Amino acid sequence: MRVGIIGVGCSKFGVRDDVTLQELAFEAVKEAIEDAGISKEDIEMSVVGTAGTRSYELMPAVPINEYCGFTGKGPIRVEAACATGSAAVYTAYSTIKSGIADVVIAIGVEKMNEVDTPTSLAVGGRSGSYLWEFHQYGTTFPGYYAMHASAHMARYGTTEKQLAMVAVKNHRNAAKNPKAQFQKEITLEKALSSRYVAYPLRLFDCSAITDGSAAAILASEEKIKELGLKDQAVWIEGIGYSSDTANLSKRIDYVGLKATVEASRMAYKMAKIDDPVKQLDVAALHDCFTIAEIMAYEDLGFCKKGEGGKFIENGDSDFGGKIPVNTFGGLKAKGHPLGATGVGMVYEIVKQLRGEAGELQVDLKNYKGLTHNIGGTGHFGWVFILGV
Amino acid sequence: MESRTFILKHKLPIARVEKYWKGLEEGKVYGTVCKICGAKYYPPQVDCSKCYNSEVEWVEISGEGTIECFTQLHSFPQGFEFVGRPYTIAIAKFGDFKVMGWYEGDIPKVGEKVKIKTGKDETGVWKVYFEPWGELNEHRL
Numbered sequence: 001m002r003v004g005i006i007g008v009g010c011s012k013f014g015v016r017d018d019v020t021l022q023e024l025a026f027e028a029v030k031e032a033i034e035d036a037g038i039s040k041e042d043i044e045m046s047v048v049g050t051a052g053t054r055s056y057e058l059m060p061a062v063p064i065n066e067y068c069g070f071t072g073k074g075p076i077r078v079e080a081a082c083a084t085g086s087a088a089v090y091t092a093y094s095t096i097k098s099g100i101a102d103v104v105i106a107i108g109v110e111k112m113n114e115v116d117t118p119t120s121l122a123v124g125g126r127s128g129s130y131l132w133e134f135h136q137y138g139t140t141f142p143g144y145y146a147m148h149a150s151a152h153m154a155r156y157g158t159t160e161k162q163l164a165m166v167a168v169k170n171h172r173n174a175a176k177n178p179k180a181q182f183q184k185e186i187t188l189e190k191a192l193s194s195r196y197v198a199y200p201l202r203l204f205d206c207s208a209i210t211d212g213s214a215a216a217i218l219a220s221e222e223k224i225k226e227l228g229l230k231d232q233a234v235w236i237e238g239i240g241y242s243s244d245t246a247n248l249s250k251r252i253d254y255v256g257l258k259a260t261v262e263a264s265r266m267a268y269k270m271a272k273i274d275d276p277v278k279q280l281d282v283a284a285l286h287d288c289f290t291i292a293e294i295m296a297y298e299d300l301g302f303c304k305k306g307e308g309g310k311f312i313e314n315g316d317s318d319f320g321g322k323i324p325v326n327t328f329g330g331l332k333a334k335g336h337p338l339g340a341t342g343v344g345m346v347y348e349i350v351k352q353l354r355g356e357a358g359e360l361q362v363d364l365k366n367y368k369g370l371t372h373n374i375g376g377t378g379h380f381g382w383v384f385i386l387g388v
Numbered sequence: 389m390e391s392r393t394f395i396l397k398h399k400l401p402i403a404r405v406e407k408y409w410k411g412l413e414e415g416k417v418y419g420t421v422c423k424i425c426g427a428k429y430y431p432p433q434v435d436c437s438k439c440y441n442s443e444v445e446w447v448e449i450s451g452e453g454t455i456e457c458f459t460q461l462h463s464f465p466q467g468f469e470f471v472g473r474p475y476t477i478a479i480a481k482f483g484d485f486k487v488m489g490w491y492e493g494d495i496p497k498v499g500e501k502v503k504i505k506t507g508k509d510e511t512g513v514w515k516v517y518f519e520p521w522g523e524l525n526e527h528r529l
Binding site for chain 2: 149
């Protein structure tokens with residue numbers, strides 16, 4: 001029995017101090033229900049993905065569920081750091097696969113701007129292995145990825161310019177996405193002259209602190225037929241997941257993320273993908289930092305290990321290249337509201353595969369796309385293959 | 389408007405790895421090795437995640453380490469404002485153990501050799517520091 005996505009929604013990303021967490025979730029949920037063309041009552045179970053901690057609502061699943069009118073139908077609250085959204089979609093998928101429910105909504109939402117930047121940096125740094133990392137050394141998330149950048153640059157000669165090219169591409173795409181946090185292009189010079197946040201990563205190598213929500217409604221194939229929604233369904237053809245150690249000192253190396261390699265291997269096997277660049281039309285990759293997108297090209301097999309810098313430089317991940325990556329602006333420029341990010345990636349690929357991406361539409365040949373969502377620095381890894 | 393103030397301060401149960409924290413005060417950095425299967429742990433732990441036994445030997449990590457990766461932080465998290473200047477975090481490899489520490493210097497190089505030492509910061513928290521090897525760094529990898 002296949003599971004398909006029948007409706008998606010996404011709020012405007014950015015600093016959303018105009019709404020509460022509940023109100024923000026509602027925006028995406030409403031759009032997803034309207035997009036599916038079903039009634040709210042058709043939804044049998046809700047999954048709420050939110051990493052939390054930065055929001056005043058400490059156990060937010062029930063308040064969100066209540067506000068969205070799903071009282072009594074869940075919620076299952078999931079958390080997988082920055083990959084929380086993918087864990088929510090997976091939970092919705094599994095609930096349907098198990099036969100417990102036929103129509104499930106995955107809601108991803110995060111409000112990260114309710115606390116100040118030093119607090120937000122501390123939450124990120126505390127999300128590794130607190131006692132052995134943050135407590136002693138004051139780690140931050142930009143710092144964790146910067147450590148990977150230092151290793152990647154030393155081993156493969158990856159340059160600051162190549163990192164900046166990822167930011168330039170993703171900002172260029174976000175400029176055409178009305179829901180993006182930063183709807184403006186940046187120049188290479190601007191990126192390369194911005195201040196260091198965590199050497200060797202500069203301000204424009206980092207995703208910002210974002211509020212946002214996204215929702216996806218999943219249903220069983222039988223139910224999709226019954227509802228007459230077969231033409232709009234996008235199928236989940238592959239799912240892969242993995243994880244790595246909390247302590248970075250226990251990793252084998254720092255030039256890639258093993259969780260990405262393992263998750264993609266699993267998803268490719270399930271979806272029968274041998275050559276991702278040839279068989280996929282579009283990909284949404286986890287570019288919380290520019291180095292993350294470069295490592296993802298390699299770890300997902302879009303290019304050989306160490307050639308990620310060249311991949312961006314050659315335009316291989318741009319429109320018209322080998323595989324357009326982060327067509328909606330990526331985490332870097334569209335924004336990275338932790339709980340919403342993974343669901344937002346699904347939103348993006350669904351829009352692309354349905355040919356509804358407007359100015360940002362890719363050419364569809366295989367009608368297959370990929371989402372790659374990392375929690376932490378490879379602490380969680382999720383890969384989905386979607387297709388029609 | 390603003391929420392009511394909410395302070396979170398946690399107690400850290402370190403009883404089972406007390407030797408590590410005492411070691412730092414004596415200038416020593418300890419890892420653990422499982423007596424049954426030989427698995428090595430840094431940070432130290434007294435339960436073996438591999439073979440599920442809880443008999444470990446404490447071993448001192450010393451000698452020459454090699455920096456595998458590093459960062460210098462310019463945006464500080466809440467709790468580290470006291471440092472007042474960019475600080476450098478590195479992971480260095482000492483034989484079978486990899487250790488995180490604060491690098492005493494500006495920007496290190498991957499492959500650079502370092503000595504391990506301990507110390508406490510202005511807030512009284514003990515930690516590992518890496519000291520450049522000086523002349524030996526002429527032979528950076």
